[in-house]
Amino acid sequence: MNAAVNPLGSAILALLLGTAALVVPAQAETIEVTIDRLVYAPAEIEAKVGDEIEWINKDALVHTATVKGGAEVLLPAKKSGRLLLNEPGSFDYVCRYHPNMKGHIAVGP
């Protein structure tokens, strides 16, 4: 609480965070995939273990991102959903409700 209003505290915090960002080589990322009119964009994604994917569903329809025999993220109409990538591999995914929607995720170590 005090640190938030103390300008010196804020400056130190910013410095620490800034330094951390420089030192840590592979920061986990959030990769955005937009869904508009039944299309995942981008359809192909390259990521690494620890990254997250966020699907942003712009349609007034419920979609999913469903890896065959694996994870499924439900994407309600006009809402988004996330998936943490915790294993490397190459994954095709589809929408369970509209299997003509197709995407691919390549997860590097």
Place this chain on the structure above:
Amino acid sequence: MTIRLTTAAAAIALLLGGNWAFAGDKPTDPQIAHIAYTAGVIDVEAAKQAIATSKNKTVVEFAESMLRDHESVNKQALDLVKKLNVTPEDNDTSKALSQAAETKRSELAKLTGTDFDKAYVENEVAYHKQVNGALETLLIPSAQNAELKSLLETGLKVFQGHQQHAEHVATELK
């Protein structure tokens, strides 16, 4: 099987076979809007019947997704015709579609259990295939208004998805 497909096919034959009751050789935007909306209502009704009848989780979930999507697309259609100040116009194709659907509904009403499930899902495959054919070859090319055309194109993608979804469920039921 043959009888089941015949009724839906007859209505679509009217749609595709050039047997038009329209003034010109193509349907007008108000007629297209009415046909597309009617096609959606028919599948919503079919879904309600399946939800009330089926005991199969996959079939019920499929029907729920049909209900949800067709209601959503039809709501967008209503919003659009309102915005464009277009009044959907009833026509012989809409009437034939509704009549075929009613026949199908009473056929399905005589079935229970897996017989119902299979017949419902098979009809969903056939129905979406035929509606998609009509959208692709006739309704979309005939649409004059750009926004109506665009909504029909999105509708086609949704219904192509439904057709594939129905095909997957049909395979599961075998």
